[in-house]
Amino acid sequence: MPRSLLPALIAAVMMTMLAGCASGPFPAVQSALDSFNQTLRSLPGVEASSLDRPPVDGAVKIDLIVTLTDEVTEDELADIGDFASTFPTVQLGQGQYPGAVELRLAGSAYSYFDLPTPEALHAQLAYWRQLVAVGFESISTRTYSAPVTAGMLEATDSVAGDPSADRASQHGEFAQEEAPPTSSLGGSAPDATPTASSAPALTSAARGRLVVVELSSDERDDDARTAQLLDAARSLDDPGAATGEWDLMGLAPFTTGQFVQSALPTADQIDFVRETRAVFDESDQLASVHVRVDDSSAGSTQVNVTAFDDTMEGVKSADAAETFRETAEWSELMQLVPELQQTNRDFSVNFVGNNLTGLGVFELKFGVRDCGFWSGSQWPDLSRDLEMAWAASLQGANAPTVAAQVCAAQR
Numbered sequence: 001m002p003r004s005l006l007p008a009l010i011a012a013v014m015m016t017m018l019a020g021c022a023s024g025p026f027p028a029v030q031s032a033l034d035s036f037n038q039t040l041r042s043l044p045g046v047e048a049s050s051l052d053r054p055p056v057d058g059a060v061k062i063d064l065i066v067t068l069t070d071e072v073t074e075d076e077l078a079d080i081g082d083f084a085s086t087f088p089t090v091q092l093g094q095g096q097y098p099g100a101v102e103l104r105l106a107g108s109a110y111s112y113f114d115l116p117t118p119e120a121l122h123a124q125l126a127y128w129r130q131l132v133a134v135g136f137e138s139i140s141t142r143t144y145s146a147p148v149t150a151g152m153l154e155a156t157d158s159v160a161g162d163p164s165a166d167r168a169s170q171h172g173e174f175a176q177e178e179a180p181p182t183s184s185l186g187g188s189a190p191d192a193t194p195t196a197s198s199a200p201a202l203t204s205a206a207r208g209r210l211v212v213v214e215l216s217s218d219e220r221d222d223d224a225r226t227a228q229l230l231d232a233a234r235s236l237d238d239p240g241a242a243t244g245e246w247d248l249m250g251l252a253p254f255t256t257g258q259f260v261q262s263a264l265p266t267a268d269q270i271d272f273v274r275e276t277r278a279v280f281d282e283s284d285q286l287a288s289v290h291v292r293v294d295d296s297s298a299g300s301t302q303v304n305v306t307a308f309d310d311t312m313e314g315v316k317s318a319d320a321a322e323t324f325r326e327t328a329e330w331s332e333l334m335q336l337v338p339e340l341q342q343t344n345r346d347f348s349v350n351f352v353g354n355n356l357t358g359l360g361v362f363e364l365k366f367g368v369r370d371c372g373f374w375s376g377s378q379w380p381d382l383s384r385d386l387e388m389a390w391a392a393s394l395q396g397a398n399a400p401t402v403a404a405q406v407c408a409a410q411r
Helices: 003-021 025-042 074-084 118-134 223-234 267-278 317-324 328-341 380-393 400-410
Strands: 046-052 059-068 096-105 108-111 138-143 209-214 244-252 255-259 285-293 300-308 346-356 360-369 372-376
Touching: 025 046, 025 059, 025 074, 059 074, 074 096, 074 118, 096 118, 108 118, 118 138, 118 209, 118 223, 223 267, 244 267, 255 267, 267 285, 267 328, 300 328, 317 346, 317 360, 317 380, 328 346, 328 360, 328 380, 360 380, 372 380, 372 400, 380 400
Parallel strands: 059 096, 108 138, 209 244, 255 285, 300 346
Antiparallel strands: 046 059, 096 108, 138 209, 244 255, 285 300, 346 360, 360 372
């Protein structure tokens, strides 16, 4: 289909839907929705499309899933994106509202439509298609919602020296929630909408972009292959985003790196995540290491580690602190503190381990904010030792007050 005909096609479909809406509520709504879906399926580059209707709090959210052909061209993808972005204007029934629109290609997904112009959408779609062709396991591009709080590892219990400890964490472990977009394409909201629509819409101002890159299991043990793929990705013409984040899953076994920036992470940033992960090489039952890196002037480093140790199995809470000192993970955390301090940024660590008898899981939280050490209140003896390790790394002669002065002078 010539691209010049697409605007006319969209207009014709919209007129059909509007005309159908006048004849009666339910049949017209179904006709409008079916007409939209049939037109979408007829576009070159579309292999299939489906309308999923998961119930949400008594209402029905309609998600549009578009499967692309492996051979879809850049122009075809632009046309598909243009048409899919009009989905919020389709007349829906009472209690129904438009949900997500997702384009799928070879195991990858695209749902980043919060852009100011069709040209901006076309550029992002073309970039996503090129990233998919690089050879990663999968690429997911969607709208980015920045954390509300200082970071995903904000301590939720009372912490010493932490001025914001009373705030609960509002950014879960590598979770991204789609904030409601500001639609310029309009249409009144449905009468019963439990939450704001997550449907796409070209907006008056672009929102941030989240790109999730997943490496295959083979590549997680092959640094050279991973570097080759990332170098190929860096050679692409990235249209960029005002704000954003890159999540790289599988930089090492059980390891994910989050990079709070719109550009693809540098080799040095990726090495930092791998070096942080390497601290835990002695852990026999390492479950995950998540490292969040924000290199902005007010940024911080956040590390979330889950690891289990047979030494801690079935331990009572009264004995947990002393028993934990016997584990490899305790030595690794003590080693991690000076390495994180070398970044000259705030940092936080959340360690989760075995279940304790009568007390749930063993969890240890600590970090440095504004050159002051803070920690959770549950394990004061362990926290004190970690604070001393931090002070010693700053030549503070084991004095936290002196260490704080040295820290401030280095920033």
